[in-house]
Amino acid sequence: MINLEEQLKNPVWYSLKETHKKFAFEYNGVQFYNPDICTFGAFFDETKTEKASNEHIKTTDEFFYVSEHQTPLIDDTKISLAKKTDGCQxxxxxxxxxxxxxxxxxxxxxxxxxxxxxxxxxxxxxxxxxxxxxxxxxxxxxxxxxxxxxxxxxxxxxxxxxxxxxxxxxxxxxxxxxxxxxxxxxxxxxxxxxxxxxxxxxxxxxxxxxxxxxxxxxxxxxxxxxxx
Missing domain, CATH: 3.40.630.30 (Gcn5-related N-acetyltransferase (GNAT))
Structure with a gap:
């Protein structure tokens, strides 16, 4: 089992793998909550976020990626960055x-x-x-x-x-x-x-x-x- 310290580095990802897996939408190794439940998504490999985002945006008009350090890659012909919030855990x-x-x-x-x-x-x-x-x-x-x-x-x-x-x-x-x-x-x-x-x-x-x-x-x- 993944230990607590590792889970806390990517809490959205592990929530969707465990307790909240029934709410998970997954595209190409990127995970999102069902947008009726929550607007969050998570990834490990940012090179996969462009295709995944293009698929997920068909289900909702907005979503968040939650990440400690990584910057997601986006197809800016279809999706635009509204804002980045600097947060802390x-x-x-x-x-x-x-x-x-x-x-x-x-x-x-x-x-x-x-x-x-x-x-x-x-x-x-x-x-x-x-x-x-x-x-x-x-x-x-x-x-x-x-x-x-x-x-x-x-x-x-x-x-x-x-x-x-x-x-x-x-x-x-x-x-x-x-x-x-x-x-x-x-x-x-x-x-x-x-x-x-x-x-x-x-x-x-x-x-x-x-x-x-x-x-x-x-x-x-x-x-x-x-x-x-």
């Missing part, structure tokens, strides 16, 4: 214990629309309604509505990624996200897997993640492509 070292004062609930399918609307309000651009199927989502409900969430996204037999940590702008600065991250992390640890997360370089939330026991480990970059 963080891995839990030792969780800082935080008192949970909020009522945190495991969200079921009845919350799919609320989750989608909240993510797109706070972090528009990548989340799909069926992203919900990738892992568990936990939330805090106040005044009869879902106001803060923390979900799980990429995962293998060895790690689970904390993702979609968002709070409605009217309910920020109340420690909701912090409690949700800690709760989600504890739930992942119960499965004997390593909690990880990804974020943009320079994100102010990195300080919070570090205080909770996560450490920066490597770059992880997102290349967003659109059909021409």
């Amino acid at each position: 963080m891995v839990l070292n030792k969780l800082t214990d935080v008192e949970i004062t909020e009522d945190i609930v495991l969200l079921d399918e009845s919350f799919i629309d609320e989750i989608y609307n909240l993510v797109w309000l706070v972090m528009p651009g990548y989340y799909r309604k069926r992203t919900f199927e990738m892992g568990n989502y936990y939330g805090i409900i106040k005044d009869g509505k879902l106001v803060s969430i923390a979900g799980q996204r990429m995962q293998t037999n060895l790690f689970i990624e904390v993702s979609a940590v968002v709070t409605h702008p009217d309910y920020t600065r109340k420690g909701l996200a912090k409690q949700l991250i800690v709760h989600n992390t504890k739930e992942i640890l119960k499965t004997n897997k390593t909690p990880i997360l990804h974020t943009n370089k320079g994100n102010l939330a990195i300080g919070l993640y570090e205080k909770l026991g996560y450490e920066l480990t490597r770059d992880m970059n997102w290349w967003l492509y659109h059909t021409k």
Whole structure:
């Protein structure tokens, strides 16, 4: 079995080979999530991405390649680079214990629309309604509505990624996200897997993640492509 350190160098690839293999689309040795689930793709050999991208773009109007160091090759007559996001990966070292004062609930399918609307309000651009199927989502409900969430996204037999940590702008600065991250992390640890997360370089939330026991480990970059 591939060890954790190797899996974390290419988390999309190994997620699609293990826990999320039912969501995998593969072309010429390049893997993508079913675009109804997630917009991510991954590769080892960048010389294969041009043909694979031309095939995958027939199923969707946009997708990301996620890569630590490599730059994908693209047929620029058919596909254009919309943006490159300089990101980073963080891995839990030792969780800082935080008192949970909020009522945190495991969200079921009845919350799919609320989750989608909240993510797109706070972090528009990548989340799909069926992203919900990738892992568990936990939330805090106040005044009869879902106001803060923390979900799980990429995962293998060895790690689970904390993702979609968002709070409605009217309910920020109340420690909701912090409690949700800690709760989600504890739930992942119960499965004997390593909690990880990804974020943009320079994100102010990195300080919070570090205080909770996560450490920066490597770059992880997102290349967003659109059909021409």
